[in-house]
Amino acid sequence: MQVQTETRRLNDLKATNAYLRLGTDVTDLEKSISTVGLIAPLVISVDNVILAGARRYQALLNLGYTEAPVVVIDKGELERELISIDENLVRKDLNKVEVEGHLRRAKEIYQAINPYEESAPAEVVGMDANDEEIQKKKVILPAEKFLNIVSEKTGLSPKQIHEAINRDEMASDEVKEARQSGELSISQTNEFVKLTKDEQKKSLNHIKTLPVKEIRSFVKMAKSQGVEEALRGTPKLPHAREFMEIEMMLKKLQKKLKQLELEGIALEHFPQAAQKAFNEVVNFGRVMDEEEMKALQFYKENGYHQETSYQA
CATH class of the missing domain: 3.90.1530.10 (Conserved hypothetical protein from pyrococcus furiosus pfu- 392566-001, ParB domain)
Structure with a gap:
C-alpha cells in the first residue's frame, strides 16, 4: 500500500x-x-x-x-508512542540501557493494544477442535508475536530481546546507572538481577568487582541465606576488577580467533611474533585463574572478609 x-x-x-x-x-x-x-x-x-x-x-x-x-x-496515544519507539530502536546511537528501556515500554504498549490471543481457539471460530490439522496450529500470544516483530526490525534475536526486557524490568535504578557507566557488564547483570531490587542496592558495590561465576554463587547464597551472609561469605579479591577486565579481553581475543578459523585462517598463519604474543597472553590468563583460585582458597580457610568494603 x-x-x-x-x-x-x-x-x-x-x-x-x-x-x-x-x-x-x-x-x-x-x-x-x-x-x-x-x-x-x-x-x-x-x-x-x-x-x-x-x-x-x-x-x-x-x-x-x-x-x-x-x-x-x-x-x-499508545500507537503514536509505539511509532516513536520504533523509530529510536532502529537507530544506532542509543546505548544498551536505553534500548532495553525502549523495548520494555514497546512490549507494554503492544500488549495493551493486543490484550488477547492472536488466534482464537478452534471451537470459537466454528472449527472442529478435534481435527488433527487444527490441533497442530500454534496459538500465537501477543508477547511472542511482539518478539518476532521487533526481531525483524532490529536484527536482534527473540531471546536477546526477551533478556533485554527482563534486565530493564528487574534491574534497580542503581544497577542501571552502573551499566551506563560501564561498571557492570551484561553478563554480570543477567545474574545479579535475579535478586530483588533492594538486595541489588545493598550488594552492588561488592558485585561490581566479581566475575560472573562468583556472582552466580553470590546470588545462590543470597537467596538461601540472605544478602548479609552472602556478603560475608564472598570475599573481594585484590585487583579483582582488573583481573575481570583482562579476562573479558582474553575471551574477546579467543572469540575473534575462532571467527578467523571459520574463514580458514588459523593461528599458525600469523607471523611468529604474533603467535608468540598470543600464546603468552593465553598462558598469562591460565596463571591469573590459578592465582585467583589460590587467593579465594586462602581467604576462605583463614576466614578473611573485607566487610567494610561491602557497604552500598
Missing part, C-alpha cells in the same frame, strides 16, 4: 515528543539531503507533533528549508 504524503510548513510542526533525539550531530544527514533530497518523509500526528524524523527535521531547518513532506498518522 502506497503511503500518502502531504507538505507541511516546518514552523507549524511541534518537536515536543519526549522520544525525539534533538541536538545530535546531523552533518552527514545534511550532506545527504543536499545531494539526493529528503528520502523518507517526517511522521507526524494530526495535531502536528513529530512522531518520527527528528534528525531529518533538524537537518532541514539547518539547511534553510521551510517545508517538508510528511505522513500524518491518525492513531491513539
Whole structure:
C-alpha cells in the first residue's frame, strides 16, 4: 500500500515528543539531503507533533528549508508512542540501557493494544477442535508475536530481546546507572538481577568487582541465606576488577580467533611474533585463574572478609 504524503510548513510542526533525539550531530544527514533530497518523509500526528524524523527535521531547518513532506498518522496515544519507539530502536546511537528501556515500554504498549490471543481457539471460530490439522496450529500470544516483530526490525534475536526486557524490568535504578557507566557488564547483570531490587542496592558495590561465576554463587547464597551472609561469605579479591577486565579481553581475543578459523585462517598463519604474543597472553590468563583460585582458597580457610568494603 502506497503511503500518502502531504507538505507541511516546518514552523507549524511541534518537536515536543519526549522520544525525539534533538541536538545530535546531523552533518552527514545534511550532506545527504543536499545531494539526493529528503528520502523518507517526517511522521507526524494530526495535531502536528513529530512522531518520527527528528534528525531529518533538524537537518532541514539547518539547511534553510521551510517545508517538508510528511505522513500524518491518525492513531491513539499508545500507537503514536509505539511509532516513536520504533523509530529510536532502529537507530544506532542509543546505548544498551536505553534500548532495553525502549523495548520494555514497546512490549507494554503492544500488549495493551493486543490484550488477547492472536488466534482464537478452534471451537470459537466454528472449527472442529478435534481435527488433527487444527490441533497442530500454534496459538500465537501477543508477547511472542511482539518478539518476532521487533526481531525483524532490529536484527536482534527473540531471546536477546526477551533478556533485554527482563534486565530493564528487574534491574534497580542503581544497577542501571552502573551499566551506563560501564561498571557492570551484561553478563554480570543477567545474574545479579535475579535478586530483588533492594538486595541489588545493598550488594552492588561488592558485585561490581566479581566475575560472573562468583556472582552466580553470590546470588545462590543470597537467596538461601540472605544478602548479609552472602556478603560475608564472598570475599573481594585484590585487583579483582582488573583481573575481570583482562579476562573479558582474553575471551574477546579467543572469540575473534575462532571467527578467523571459520574463514580458514588459523593461528599458525600469523607471523611468529604474533603467535608468540598470543600464546603468552593465553598462558598469562591460565596463571591469573590459578592465582585467583589460590587467593579465594586462602581467604576462605583463614576466614578473611573485607566487610567494610561491602557497604552500598
